[in-house]
Amino acid sequence: MRRIPSTPRPGWKPLVESQGLLYATWEEDDGTEVPYWHEEAYYELTLDEVDRLEDVTEELHAMSVAAARHVIRHGDLTAFGLPEEARDYLRVTLDEEHPSIYGRFDLAWGGDGREAKLLEYNADTPTALIEASLVQWYWLRDRFPERDQWNSLHERLVRAWGRIRPYLRSETMHFAHVEGTEDEEEWLTTAYLRDTATEAGLTTIGLEVAEIGWDAERLRFVDLDERGIDTMFMLYPWEDMLAEPFGKHLVGHPRSCLFVEPAWKAILSNKALLAVLWELYPDHPNLLPAYLDSPRDMRSYVAKPLHGREGDAIRIVTPAGEHVQPAEAYGDEGWCYQEYVPLPDFDGNKPVLGTWVVDGKSAGLGIRESSGPVTDTYARFLPHVIDGPAPDTDTRLAWLDED
Known part of the structure; x- marks a missing residue:
């Protein structure tokens, strides 16, 4: 694995925005525009390295699902910051195999002969999907049409929706996201996933989480037009939903709606999973x-809030001192203490490998890097290449077409 300097394409920002990445840059307090999509360098991996990462990703996924079964049947949900009364609902969604589409592992690995180490599993509401699936693919086609990339995300997503289609409760599926503007990551991620479902033949309806209602007479969720919601994808953390009045309806009526991602993945997306896996x-x-x-006896460790995201509130403790990330919203739910392993360092650039799982199978790679020891909201996304034949032509940009 190598980090190779590269010249950005002329007009790269409007180009990636046309491909769906409307958050390609962010602004510092002084108004300076900083690229999130960063093509001044790229990472190169060998086929053997990709094969190894694929195997690791699928093994970790299988282990994580087994850990979720263990926790739901025998574990203490309050240790996960989850309400105990939700156990039966989580068990229903797992035992009845409510469908799951995607997730993303974050791994520390630099191709240096060492083993990849699991940092966390973003299994419930993973983002950084558009850049991993679409934008870096089209960068590859422009810059290195003779090379390949570990990236079958789009095709696998469409195939996954098609596979689970017979198991859904209707041909119409609602896609919900938290209220926000149309250039925000959550909205765009939901819109992209909705389009892959449409490509697979589903009828889809978009709405905001705040627009979901509960019909007390029919004992089901409804949209703004009072249509019953049979199946819904919702980009909203399960640990929050289960703690809110919205989630109480599900605990009392566990089969009122089929959710993708299912509630049992609240176990996988929780940092407490790391301790259960080690046990x-x-x-x-x-x-x-x-x-x-x-x-315990760890001299170097990372204290991670159980429900934390984007590096919020993380504390790194080593014999040399402490590094503390600003705390915005997490920590009261509890902590996991994981042995500290420094991220690989490529001339001051520290990457985290996001290896994707779609329908239970490894599906691709997205690399974010930071200048500091924690991958946070200021991290940048870099494309990658691998040795191999040129990719076949595809139609990934079809999702941007408006009806």
Whole structure:
């Protein structure tokens, strides 16, 4: 694995925006525009490295699903910051195999001969999808048409919707996101996933989470037109939903609506999963020691809030001192203490590998890097290439067409 300097394409910003990445830059307090999509460099991996990462990703996914079964049947949900009364609902969604579409592992690995280490599993509301699936693919076609990329995300998403289609409760599926502007990541991620479902033949309806209602007589969720919602994708954290009045309806009526992603993935997206995995698979080469009660005897560790996102409130403790990320909204729900492993360092650039899972299978790679020890909201996304034949022509930009 290498980081290689590169010259950005002329007019790269409007180009990637036309491909759906409307958050390609962000502004500092002084108004300076900083690229989030960063093509001044790219990463190169070998086929052997990609094969190894594919195997690791699928093994970690299988282990994580087994860990979720263990927690839901025998574990303490309050240790995950989840309400105990939600256990039966989580069990229903897991035992009845409510469909799951996608997730993203974050791995520390630099291709240096060491084993990749699991940092977390973004299994409930993962973003950075458009840049991983579409934008870096078209960068590859422009810059290196003779090269390949670990990226079958779009095709696998369409195929996954098609596979689960017979198991959905109707041919119409609602796609909900948190209220926001149309250039925000959550809205765009939901819109992209909705379009892959439409491509698979589903009829889709978009709405905001705040527009979802509950019909007390029919005991079901409804949209603004009072249509019953049978199946819904919702980009909203399950740990928040289960703590709100909205979620109470699901606990009381667990089969009122089929959700994608299902509620049992609240276990996988929780940092407490790291401690359960270490308990079930001690000394596994792709895991780091992790505990919920304290750091125990670890001299270097990371304290992670159980529901934290984007590096919020993370504290790194080493014999040399501490690094503390600003705390915005997390920490009261509890902490996981994981052994600290420094991220790979490529001349001051520290990447995290986001390896994607679609329908239970590894599907691609997105790389974010930072200048500091924590991958946070200021991280940048870099494309990658691998050795291999030129990719076939596809139609990934079809999702941008308006009806």
